[in-house]
């Protein structure tokens with residue numbers, strides 16, 4: 468039986484395995500009336516998850532393969548790192564501010580300290596990590612680059628493969644092929660549940676995103692998959708106050724308030740539309756369509772809706788008003804999701820109606836952003852900041868704008884606009900913006 472180092476196998480342990488150098492842990496540990504799963508750290512009442520044969524099992528990580536009270540987690544420890552030559556192909560150039568953070572991350576890692584990179588949308592977070600990745604890979608250390616979002620993983624893997632062309636860069640998410648070890652692995656945070664003490668460096672992108680932000684099991688997965696001599700780098704454009712404070716206390720906070728292209732973040736315009744449901748009243752319809760026409764003068768529009776029903780109604784409404792072929796839509800359960808998103812990358816639609824699945828991790832050129840019903844509870848401050856961050860991401864300045872349609876002011880709306888203004892001021896002060 469072949470065991471790949473760092474990967475946790477669920478086994479009924481044989482004598483042979485007990486005697487070898489493998490780390491063998493019980494799958495579930497009894498704790499009074501409860502059981503705790505050693506793979507995902509979830510505690511559950513024994514009688515709730517009982518099998519007919521009397522064994523217990525963990526329901527929380529069932530999708531990874533059932534683990535019961537008769538199972539063991541078997542892991543082969545990772546090997547001692549051996550230095551090696553690594554081909555590093557990065558043609559871009561970091562700005563001085565990016566370079567400073569990039570070097571800081573390497574220094575922090577050498578001191579075995581965790582870091583948080585708090586950088587605005589479009590700041591070039593991934594590029595700032597290349598030096599650290601290169602350092603680790605040259606030292607022969609193992610690296611996992613993960614995100615809670617599959618779309619983000621799929622976008623990052625080819626980019627890293629380009630930068631390290633001679634290395635095999637793995638990609639794992641639900642439904643991906645069986646595990647083959649690679650020095651650099653891109654995966655969803657869920658996939659880390661399969662590993663134990665496997666990586667010297669774990670990068671966690673989008674730490675404020677669903678489901679990582681509020682899922683203790685995934686936080687455990689990160690710490691459990693990290694080797695005792697390793698460190699973690701967290702990335703976010705919208706970290707919580709708690710995360711920022713924690714990083715500050717550990718002297719691991721790196722803040723970059725400006726975008727790569729040195730332009731300000733567009734400050735959202737507020738447009739009050741009293742009753743925000745479709746069909747719009749005559750007056751509201753006129754106001755709304757005026758804004759749509761105004762935005763279309765310079766750019767395409769990404770139009771965010773709060774619910775699927777609203778999104779479908781909006782698509783129908785705009786098709787009648789603007790033209791059948793000019794409007795498209797996408798949501799999480801859309802079977803043509805990937806196809807439509809890639810069409811939109813080619814600017815196939817003048818107006819693209821979407822749910823919050825497009826709030827992060829995707830870059831379209833020449834788009835303005837409009838949020839309909841921006842005072843809906845689904846639009847938290849972080850979500851609004853991420854959505855606003857879709858505008859003016861790359862290329863030449865195209866008069867990209869952000870519009871929040873609302874009927875009642877909410878703390879999220881206020882907070883998002885305040886934060887954007889503050890980040891712009893901070894960037895201006897630090898000399899990170901071009902004079903306009």
Ligand SMILES: [Zn+2]
Pocket residue numbers: 504505506507508509525526527528529534
């Ligand atoms: Zn479990």
